[in-house]
Amino acid sequence: MREKENKFSFESEISDEDIFEAMKNIPGYLDITPGDFKEVYQMAYRHAMSRIVHSVKAKDIMTTKVLSVKEDTPVEEIADLLAQNSISGVPVIEENGKVAGIISERDILSGIGVKNIKSIMGVISACLKNNGCLAISICGHKARDIMTSPAITVLEDTALSEIASIFTEKNINRVPVTDAEGHLLGIVSRADILRYLPVRDRP
Numbered sequence: 001m002r003e004k005e006n007k008f009s010f011e012s013e014i015s016d017e018d019i020f021e022a023m024k025n026i027p028g029y030l031d032i033t034p035g036d037f038k039e040v041y042q043m044a045y046r047h048a049m050s051r052i053v054h055s056v057k058a059k060d061i062m063t064t065k066v067l068s069v070k071e072d073t074p075v076e077e078i079a080d081l082l083a084q085n086s087i088s089g090v091p092v093i094e095e096n097g098k099v100a101g102i103i104s105e106r107d108i109l110s111g112i113g114v115k116n117i118k119s120i121m122g123v124i125s126a127c128l129k130n131n132g133c134l135a136i137s138i139c140g141h142k143a144r145d146i147m148t149s150p151a152i153t154v155l156e157d158t159a160l161s162e163i164a165s166i167f168t169e170k171n172i173n174r175v176p177v178t179d180a181e182g183h184l185l186g187i188v189s190r191a192d193i194l195r196y197l198p199v200r201d202r203p
Contacts, residue, residue, distance in 0.1 A: 058163060058177045059156040061193065062186030066176075068093045071100055071144040075111070078103055078143060091151065091176045091184055092143045098182040101149030102174070111146035153178045156185060163188055 032040075068091045069078050082088060082105065089104030153176045154163055166175060167190060174189040 054159050054161050056160040057156060058154050058158045058160075058186070058188050061160065061195075062156075062177045062188045063192060064186045066091065066184060066187045068184065069103065069143050070095070071142065071147075073143045075108065075141045075143070075146065076139065079108060089174055091187065092147045092149075093184055097184060099151050099153055099176050099178055099184050100144070101147035102151040102176065103143050103147040104173075107146050107148055111141065151176055153182070154188070155180065160193060164193060167193075 067081060067085060067087065069081065071092055071094060073092075078090070081090065089102055089106075091099050092101040092103055094100045152166060152170055152172060154166070156177060156179070158177075163175060167173065174187055176184055177186040177188060179185055
């Protein structure tokens with residue numbers, strides 16, 4: 001929704017003077033009014049964006065070098081991995097290479113019983129109020145104990161538009177890309193989608 005609002009805002013900011021100046025830079029005679037020119041531009045822009053979001057596939061924008069963990073990876077190692085790489089989640093992989101689930105900061109916070117906390121200071125505050133570190137409760141746990149499973153995944157040929165819809169409907173920030181058998185091939189995040197779209201269409 002935010003993308004549509006921003007695109008509309010950009011189009012609305014185009015003045016007749018902008019259109020007139022653009023038309024003057026086109027060689028030859030144009031038998032078209034600035035208003036018509038603006039309407040054609042807006043229609044062409046919407047058509048181009050529609051074509052992009054329906055033709056671009058997961059394989060075109062996914063990150064193939066994916067950090068992942070195994071089902072028996074200790075939670076403390078996962079937390080360190082997320083912190084060291086400034087990421088908020090990783091896929092959990094079975095021994096056969098298939099995606100077993102996904103584990104995120106949200107899963108870790110849920111595992112320690114933290115709710116409605118959106119910042120590190122919120123976690124520190126909760127720890128201070130409880131006279132101790134809340135994370136102690138999951139010390140020794142493995143990825144399989146707190147991961148979200150089954151993971152929401154997409155195939156290589158899933159369209160960008162469908163991935164964006166999944167992010168919105170499921171309220172998630174990343175989705176593993178797998179082959180037909182469920183083996184991990186890559187991952188697509190909200191950032192990957194935003195990097196692909198034109199700057200003016202970003203939220």
